[in-house]
Amino acid sequence: MTSAIQVTPRGYAGPGVRFGVPFLALVFALVVGAVILRIAGNDPAEAYRTMFDSSLNGWTSITRTLALATPLILTGLAAAVAFQMRVYNIGGEGQLYIGAIAGSWVGLLLPESMSAVVMLSAMIAVGAVAGAAWALLAAIPKAFFNADEIITTLMLNFVALSLMNYLIFGSLSFWRDPKRTVPGGKRLPDSAIMPSLSGRLHIGIIIAVVAAMLLWWLLRRTSWGFQVRTIGDSPRAARYSGMSVRLKTLTVLGMSGALAAIAGVSEVSGVTKGLEPRALATDIGFTGIIIAVVARNNPLGVVPVSVFLAAIATSGSRLQSIGIEVEVVYLLQGLIFLTVTAGEFFVSNRVGLRAERRAEADGGIPPSAELARGVS
Amino acid sequence: MNESVLVLSIASAVVASIPILYAALGEIITNRSGVMNLGVEGMMLVGAVVGFWAGNETGSLTAALIAGGLAGVGLALVHALLAVTLRVDQTVSGLSLVIVGGGFSSFVGTSGEPGLLSAPNEVEVNPLLPQFMQDLPAVGPILFGHDIVVYAGIIAVFAATWILNRTATGLSLRAVGEDPAAADAAGISVIRTRYAATAIGGFGAGIGGAYLTVAIVGTWQNGLTAGIGWIAVALVILAGWRPWLALVGALAFGGLNGLGFTLQLAQVDVPSDFLKMMPFIAAYLVVILVSANPGRARRLAAPAALAQPYAREAR
Numbered sequence: 001m002t003s004a005i006q007v008t009p010r011g012y013a014g015p016g017v018r019f020g021v022p023f024l025a026l027v028f029a030l031v032v033g034a035v036i037l038r039i040a041g042n043d044p045a046e047a048y049r050t051m052f053d054s055s056l057n058g059w060t061s062i063t064r065t066l067a068l069a070t071p072l073i074l075t076g077l078a079a080a081v082a083f084q085m086r087v088y089n090i091g092g093e094g095q096l097y098i099g100a101i102a103g104s105w106v107g108l109l110l111p112e113s114m115s116a117v118v119m120l121s122a123m124i125a126v127g128a129v130a131g132a133a134w135a136l137l138a139a140i141p142k143a144f145f146n147a148d149e150i151i152t153t154l155m156l157n158f159v160a161l162s163l164m165n166y167l168i169f170g171s172l173s174f175w176r177d178p179k180r181t182v183p184g185g186k187r188l189p190d191s192a193i194m195p196s197l198s199g200r201l202h203i204g205i206i207i208a209v210v211a212a213m214l215l216w217w218l219l220r221r222t223s224w225g226f227q228v229r230t231i232g233d234s235p236r237a238a239r240y241s242g243m244s245v246r247l248k249t250l251t252v253l254g255m256s257g258a259l260a261a262i263a264g265v266s267e268v269s270g271v272t273k274g275l276e277p278r279a280l281a282t283d284i285g286f287t288g289i290i291i292a293v294v295a296r297n298n299p300l301g302v303v304p305v306s307v308f309l310a311a312i313a314t315s316g317s318r319l320q321s322i323g324i325e326v327e328v329v330y331l332l333q334g335l336i337f338l339t340v341t342a343g344e345f346f347v348s349n350r351v352g353l354r355a356e357r358r359a360e361a362d363g364g365i366p367p368s369a370e371l372a373r374g375v376s
Numbered sequence: 377m378n379e380s381v382l383v384l385s386i387a388s389a390v391v392a393s394i395p396i397l398y399a400a401l402g403e404i405i406t407n408r409s410g411v412m413n414l415g416v417e418g419m420m421l422v423g424a425v426v427g428f429w430a431g432n433e434t435g436s437l438t439a440a441l442i443a444g445g446l447a448g449v450g451l452a453l454v455h456a457l458l459a460v461t462l463r464v465d466q467t468v469s470g471l472s473l474v475i476v477g478g479g480f481s482s483f484v485g486t487s488g489e490p491g492l493l494s495a496p497n498e499v500e501v502n503p504l505l506p507q508f509m510q511d512l513p514a515v516g517p518i519l520f521g522h523d524i525v526v527y528a529g530i531i532a533v534f535a536a537t538w539i540l541n542r543t544a545t546g547l548s549l550r551a552v553g554e555d556p557a558a559a560d561a562a563g564i565s566v567i568r569t570r571y572a573a574t575a576i577g578g579f580g581a582g583i584g585g586a587y588l589t590v591a592i593v594g595t596w597q598n599g600l601t602a603g604i605g606w607i608a609v610a611l612v613i614l615a616g617w618r619p620w621l622a623l624v625g626a627l628a629f630g631g632l633n634g635l636g637f638t639l640q641l642a643q644v645d646v647p648s649d650f651l652k653m654m655p656f657i658a659a660y661l662v663v664i665l666v667s668a669n670p671g672r673a674r675r676l677a678a679p680a681a682l683a684q685p686y687a688r689e690a691r
Binding site for chain 1: 414454457458462463464465467468469471472475476477478479480482483485486487598603606609610613647648649650652653656657659660663664666667668
């Protein structure tokens with residue numbers, strides 16, 4: 001090797017590295033974004049100030065950001081639980097649509113006079129089951145034939161999108177409001193609408209945060225979660241120790257689909273208040289993938305990361321007032337995803353100058369780190 | 377059904393298959409070196425917007441295709457940096473390309489005045505072969521009525537097959553994809569080979585995207601590829617990493633894309649949303665069928681080291 005840079009695998013990454021590296025990656029992405037904005041002829045400082053003011057400065061802005069973070073937390077959790085087992089569910093987008101379709105179906109079907117608690121619970125339950133079933137369309141071939149779930153979940157996204165479009169734009173379905181000249185969904189009755197907490201913020205945020213805590217507990221404190229993480233780290237070792245990889249694939253993908261579908265129920269009930277394909281198809285499912293990766297699949301990490309990405313997204317519309325197109329939001333999200341992915345290298349490897357080599361060779365992996373790895 | 381309708385729809389299926397074909401051929405080369413690049417959709421989008429821009433500036437098809445191809449290479453090299461040098465999870469890295477490519481292309485598409493969203497297409501695409509051949513009944517429009525990019529794509533299928541199976545370069549490439557440690561020991565640079573193969577994949581996807589904008593759609597819209605890149609990724613698996621099977625598959629998907637047009641002309645009433653689902657349902661089903669059939673799956677096996685990063689020191 002001729003380079004002066006020395007790379008050694010880290011046996012164990014401490015919390016400083018695990019949280020510090022993604023954070024530095026976020027900062028780096030914002031710096032690259034600033035350079036691109038400058039090249040495109042805009043003032044990056046003004047852009048970022050506007051973004052901060054419109055998303056996090058003041059109560060109204062914060063409620064707007066949190067309202068957008070609600071479905072993102074849920075789709076982020078959906079991706080995180082699957083990625084934890086190295087099952088790549090890219091179908092959050094489609095599962096969200098299916099949840100919205102099923103949830104609004106229940107809301108329109110049940111009598112209006114029903115109590116909101118029963119109504120909303122039924123919508124969430126049916127939506128979650130429908131989303132899980134949709135995810136099983138990919139999980140069953142994965143579990144039994146090892147069919148690539150990335151391809152199958154992704155293809156199903158396009159099918160779900162066309163299905164939702166068909167229900168509103170292509171037919172006079174149960175969901176479509178026949179009285180409206182511009183095709184749109186029937187408005188849900190009041191009992192099927194998630195109560196507002198403040199402005200646009202609705203109780204969906206509570207559901208999302210509780211889901212994050214539950215999922216963290218499931219993954220980190222139960223034997224089920226231990227098995228899921230073990231399968232993710234080493235499927236062969238898991239199989240030898242008697243864990244059923246097949247059953248876990250089905251349950252994890254089903255759970256993932258259910259979480260994404262609840263995001264759909266939350267949107268249709270708390271935000272669009274009827275099946276509105278254009279308002280629902282805003283890449284919430286895809287953004288969940290970025291969130292899971294940035295949060296390193298930690299359910300509790302998903303919450304702040306979702307709020308951060310929601311802040312970037314909500315501020316997009318305000319940027320137009322200073323002459324910057326909304327699309328910069330997508331660019332920033334992409335850059336964040338990229339830099340955090342690259343940062344993974346610095347989490348799993350120690351990078352230093354060549355001079356350090358002797359010290360490394362003497363010590364190797366410190367015994368304390370070895371111990372910690374065995375316990376975690 | 378009217379005969380000319382059938383002829384026209386077959387001809388349009390051929391054209392519609394071309395972006396998928398270029399992207400899939402590139403992805404086959406990338407995969408054969410052991411690198412999985414799921415970012416085809418992103419590379420196609422970047423190729424599409426840059427190709428459309430270059431076509432608008434110059435009015436030249438060649439310039440549009442080369443610019444689009446190079447834009448695809450640029451994004452592919454990001455994947456190579458992440459997946460080959462930094463050895464991060466190739467699935468995650470590929471997905472990041474999809475999101476970066478989508479974000480970058482919609483940002484570029486709206487930047488500047490008046491912006492590409494409202495720009496007309498300045499590139500003229502002409503049939504390659506002489507008029508009398510195009511005028512032949514049936515075979516004229518289907519086989520001889522196309523532009524140079526279509527024929528080049530078919531030549532590329534043969535070229536890729538020949539290079540992969542009959543040349544030293546192809547042997548090195550496959551060696552790196554099957555057993556990088558052995559290839560390394562034999563003096564082949566695993567890193568350089570994988571960078572080159574990933575770049576070729578980006579070039580193919582970029583050309584596919586550029587052809588889509590300047591020759592088929594004729595405008596730029598955000599997210600214009602609408603899943604074609606993903607179809608190409610699926611197609612590579614379905615084709616068992618073989619160029620000529622990718623050609624067959626691309627034609628089939630091109631046909632499914634054009635099915636709506638055909639049925640409309642034949643006055644068969646199928647909701648357009650269901651027609652849009654067709655290629656995706658087909659890809660979904662075929663991926664499962666290929667996986668469910670172990671004999672076939674074994675014969676058309678994936679490169680042994682696909683998606684596995686290579687670290688010399690960990691050998």
